[in-house]
Amino acid sequence: MTDNEQQDDEMDCGLSVAERDILHEQLLAMPDTMPPRVVWKRIEAQARAEGLLTGHHYFERYKWVAGAAIAATVAMLALNVPMISSPVTDPNDGATTVPGEITASSTRDLNALKVESQILERNLRLLPNEPTVMKVSTATTIQELQDRIAAIDYRLNDRTVQLDAEQEEVFWRERVRLMNSLVSLRYAQAQRVSF
Amino acid sequence: MSKFADIRIDPSIVKRAVRGEAKAHEIIYRAFSAPVYSVGLRFTRVPAHAEDLLQETFIEVMRSIGKFRGDAPLGAWIRRIAVSKALMFLRSAWHARGQSLDDDWDDMTPGNVGNHGVSGRPDEALDLDAALANLPEVARAVVWLHDVEGFTHKEIAGLMGKSESFSKSQLSRAYQRLRPMLASHVSAANAGMDEQLVRQF
Numbered sequence: 332m333t334d335n336e337q338q339d340d341e342m343d344c345g346l347s348v349a350e351r352d353i354l355h356e357q358l359l360a361m362p363d364t365m366p367p368r369v370v371w372k373r374i375e376a377q378a379r380a381e382g383l384l385t386g387h388h389y390f391e392r393y394k395w396v397a398g399a400a401i402a403a404t405v406a407m408l409a410l411n412v413p414m415i416s417s418p419v420t421d422p423n424d425g426a427t428t429v430p431g432e433i434t435a436s437s438t439r440d441l442n443a444l445k446v447e448s449q450i451l452e453r454n455l456r457l458l459p460n461e462p463t464v465m466k467v468s469t470a471t472t473i474q475e476l477q478d479r480i481a482a483i484d485y486r487l488n489d490r491t492v493q494l495d496a497e498q499e500e501v502f503w504r505e506r507v508r509l510m511n512s513l514v515s516l517r518y519a520q521a522q523r524v525s526f
Numbered sequence: 527m528s529k530f531a532d533i534r535i536d537p538s539i540v541k542r543a544v545r546g547e548a549k550a551h552e553i554i555y556r557a558f559s560a561p562v563y564s565v566g567l568r569f570t571r572v573p574a575h576a577e578d579l580l581q582e583t584f585i586e587v588m589r590s591i592g593k594f595r596g597d598a599p600l601g602a603w604i605r606r607i608a609v610s611k612a613l614m615f616l617r618s619a620w621h622a623r624g625q626s627l628d629d630d631w632d633d634m635t636p637g638n639v640g641n642h643g644v645s646g647r648p649d650e651a652l653d654l655d656a657a658l659a660n661l662p663e664v665a666r667a668v669v670w671l672h673d674v675e676g677f678t679h680k681e682i683a684g685l686m687g688k689s690e691s692f693s694k695s696q697l698s699r700a701y702q703r704l705r706p707m708l709a710s711h712v713s714a715a716n717a718g719m720d721e722q723l724v725r726q727f
Contacts, residue, residue, distance in 0.1 A: 346701050350708040354701075357654045358674050363529055366563035370577050371555055374584050375548065383588040385546040460560045 363460050368477070441496060444503035451510040458514070459521045469520065476513045480506060529561040530601035530675075540600060543591050555584055558601065562608045569612040569667050571659060579615060583608045605675065613685050616663055657707045665700040672697055 346354065378384045461473070483506045486492070487499070494502070535557060542550035562583050566576030586607050594603055658666050664686075671677040672693075677685070682693040 346705060346708065347712070349712045350705065353708055353711055354654075354704065355673055358670070361564075361655065363560040363564040364567055365560050366577060366580050370559070370563075370580055371552065374555065374581050375552075377581065377585055378548075378551070378588050381585070381589075383546060383585070384548040384551065 365456060365460055367456070372481075441500050441503060444500065444507050447507050448503065448510055451507065451514055455510070455514050455517060458517050461517070462520065469516070473513065473516060476509055476516070480509050480513070483509070529564075530558070530605040531599065533557050533561070533601050535600050537596065540591070540594065540596070543588075544594075546588075551584075551588055554587065554600070554604075558604050559584075561601075562604065565605075565608045565670070566612055568658070568670050569616060569663065575615065579608070579611050582611045586611065609671065609675065609677075610685060613667065616667060617687075654707070657704055661700050661703060665696045665703075668693055668696040669700045669704075 375384065483502050487494070487502055487506075535554060539550050539553050543554055559580060563576050563580045566579035567573065570576055570579070583604070587604060590607075594600065658669070661669065668682055671682050671685070672679070679690045679693040679697075683690045686693065
């Protein structure tokens with residue numbers, strides 16, 4: 332220990348060795364907190380605006396995922412809509428109308444899905460940090476899930492595309508499913524680290 | 527040095543980041559976002575401010591990574607940027623309130639000091655987080671920089687634009703305030719050990 336460091340220690344008076352040990356131990360044991368995922372999107376947007384980043388735009392990168400999601404939506408709607416909502420056809424004018432109670436039910440489902448999604452986001456934030464070392468396959472799966480969720484978020488927040496309630500519900504349902512997978516995976520990972 | 531030291535980034539990723547590759551920067555962000563965000567939270571205690579500091583830190587990383595020579599680990603370099611941003615924030619907050627760093631302790635009246643994290647029951651867990659929350663912001667920052675990040679008083683003084691004695695004095699006063707909580711914890715630990723010894727003999 333140098334003279335200066337010794338002086339420092341003398342100045343750091345008031346604590347016994349045991350008290351300082353406990354303080355250091357407890358400080359170092361304090362866990363890190365994961366930031367909300369939206370922060371990276373903000374950073375990326377600012378960095379692109381300042382010309383700090385090269386390569387494909389974030390949203391362009393996930394264009395294929397978004398395209399696949401739209402295709403899946405169309406396919407699911409084509410398959411599910413007649414079974415779920417059975418649109419009523421007016422024989423007089425040939426126009427197709429959707430019964431009001433079905434729309435109300437969809438709204439309820441949509442709200443429930445949004446709440447479920449929020450709960451899953453919160454649960455994910457409560458989990459310990461990702462370990463710094465992990466299997467490549469696990470890291471890839473987590474990355475893929477995050478990318479797919481990001482692509483869905485992009486679709487849901489894209490103001491240039493007007494989604495109807497049913498399309499929105501399909502996206503939210505898929506989001507909840509992906510979030511469930513992500514939380515389960517991260518939970519399993521946390522369990523492995525703790526043992 | 528806290529969690530920053532445990533994180534290793536492949537030099538090839540850093541080279542790609544220097545070229546401005548978005549994916550490389552995202553990898554660096556994912557590796558360091560939690561420790562950087564945590565520094566912001568420890569200093570400001572407000573998640574929105576910590577998010578702003580996280581953003582400012584990584585924008586600075588992107589702007590300056592070309593100057594990173596690789597002599598020290600990337601984590602140490604990012605940590606210094608994060609700490610510097612957090613301290614700049616604290617300074618600006620003081621300026622906004624028309625106060626200086628020196629009269630920070632005056633805000634901590636007995637009423638808002640609370641219980642220093644000392645539990646009413648001796649068997650209750652140590653609540654260091656609550657005790658730290660009851661310290662003035664600058665003192666909390668000094669404790670964190672000195673005891674967790676391993677900065678010397680000289681370095682802290684340089685970062686804060688203050689003298690070394692200012693840093694030492696802040697740490698000393700912070701320790702005095704934390705002492706009742708730590709002492710009760712030590713007593714509880716000693717009592718536990720005594721009990722174990724009695725049981726053994």
